[in-house]
Amino acid sequence: MGLFSRKPRSKQGPAAQSGGRDAKAETISHLRAFVSSHTGCEAFVEPPTRVTQTTMVIVADTGEWTRRRVPDEATARKLAQQFSIPAFDVNLSGYPSRMREWNEKQRKNHG
Template identity: 45%
Template sequence: MSFRWGFGRRRSSAPPIDRATIAHLDEFASSRRGVEAFLEPQTTMARTSLLLVASDGEWTRRSIESPAWARQFAGRHGLPLYDAAVVGYPQRMRDFNARQKGRRVTE
């Protein structure tokens, strides 16, 4: 019997996305104006994720099963899809986060 380290083996695919996650992304994309999608690549610490950012900077992020799923989702909703590792994150998202942080301090 020979031992094989597993090089060249295909990794198991990511688990399918649950209905609650799909419903959340659908609701965000359809209820906000100017939504853009940003694909965040898988890292050693995190699965592939989809970040949706509205025109006012409000955002949501969820783990997804693959970049292909992100492309299908964006196409179904008519959203532009960007690679976050290439283009980065929009300034309006950082501005939104700063406004939210300021609200928490004063409330």
């Protein structure tokens, strides 16, 4: 089974399924582009909540970050492995201080 694999829902037609493939490809492409254009990237896996599914946050050494939804923790870890970056469970590690510092700097510069 590949990344982002799910059993197709019986009510989904071909258009809906291809849209899902496009979204998966866009997610992988976005994350890959972020990792390749930033140094010192690390992945932080956020567990699902009542409102959101599992997400993956990639943080660069500058503190700049990006977040995307992924089907589950295993998929996030496989992606991190493909990108050759470490992956952490955010509930165990927390977010890196450089991410908070980058967010604060962005607030000051844009607020």
